[in-house]
Amino acid sequence: MNFTKNDTSIVKGIAILIVIVSHWYRYIAIDAPLHFIYHFGFYGAALFSFMSGYGVYKSYVNRGFYKNWIVKKIRYVYIPYMIICIIANVVVYKYYKFDISFLWGAGKDFTMWYVPWIMLFYVLFRLVYGLNINKNAKNLMLVIVYFIITQSLISLTNISSVWYTCNGALVMGVIISECTTIMTKRKTLISMLLGIVSSILFAYLGIVTDNKGYYYIHDWAVIVSGIAFCISIYYLMMIFSNVIENTYLDKSLVGIGGISYYVYITHMKVLYFLSESNIIIFMILSISIAFLVKKCFTVLKLVK
Incomplete structure (x- = not known):
């Protein structure tokens, strides 16, 4: 059995849906019975990170470090992000002081941390x-190097959040992409079950340690x-x-996965205007x- 290109799009679609649903319940549906769902958002962030690590290694295997590798990563990832954030500062967050923290951190809506961190990862991947x-x-x-750098940055910026450190999934994505071979159905099933059991057990450990104030253990468990x-x-x-093919x-899911990055960099701007709406409208918009x-970025030839 093998992991196909179609599978990567499906997983990205699942990841971004988890992220936007969790953000709805975290910032809007605060009093809703299902408000606790926002706690599971880190699974979407980890999955998105995992697929980014997986994809960058596959690209490296297929094409190597082609000319202007880093420049193109900046062009396709960082430039669209910057444009959206600048427009949001002018149009969406116009009642607030112009904010440039998106250049290195979470930005005005506190969720855009992924982009500066993935760019850091690209630079490190290219060097290593x-x-x-x-x-x-x-x-x-x-x-080792990614852990040292990210932990140092977290300490310097006084950030203590698994939403940032879940980027450990980036490295795991690279390792899985590099080490995986075609597996039998039996081995694949065992690996899947071990992953599910481990995820549940460590999530439980994270809940227990958080309630008891063991925050360091809690972070690592999550x-x-x-x-x-x-x-x-x-x-x-x-x-x-093959079942859902x-x-x-x-x-x-393939369609959503194909635009998942653009959903990520725009969805919180949409959320800003929809405090009185519902989650279905939010997702559709x-x-x-x-x-x-x-489409606009493609026409402008900023992206492929």
């Missing part, structure tokens, strides 16, 4: 995988739970992708606007 050392040494260096969740979804797709669900934004 450009070295003439064996792949095990590269993986170890990637894990990080591991997120990574285990990514692994379970990865193998889950290998088993069931060419169905409406398959096509819908977020996906529709992201589709139009990508």
Whole structure:
């Protein structure tokens, strides 16, 4: 069994849906019975990070470090993000003082941390995988250096949040992408079940330690739970992708996955205007606007 390109789009679609649903319940549906759902948002963030790490390694294997590799990452990832944030400062958040924290952090809506951190990861990946050392040494260096850098930045910015540190899934995505071979259905099923069980157990450990004030253990438990969740979804797709192939669900998730990044950088701007609306309208508008934004950037030749 193998993980296909179609599977990657489906997983990205699932990831971004988890993210936008969790943000709705975190910022809007505060008094709703299902408000607790926002706690599961880190699974979406971890899954999105995991697929980013997976994708960047696959791209490296297929094309190597082509000319202007970093420049194109900036062009396709960071520039659209900056444009959206600048427009949002002028149009969406016009009643507030112009804010430039999006250049390095979470921005005005407190959720855009992923983009500066993925750019940091791209730079580190280029440096580490450009070295003439064996792949095990590269993986170890990637894990150690990325951990040191991210933990240092978290300390310097006084941030203590698993929403940031769940980017450990980025490194795991690289490792899974590099090490995975075609597996039997039995091994794939076992891997999926182990991932599910591990995710649940570490999530429970995170809840228990959080209630008792053991925040350091809590953070690491949630990080591991997120990574285990990514692994379970990865193998889950290998088993069931044929079941949903060419169905409406398959096509819908692939379509959403294809614009998932644009949903991410625009959905909180949509949310700003919809405090009196409902989650269905929010999701439809977020996906529709992201589709139009990508179309605009494509016409302007900022993205492919």
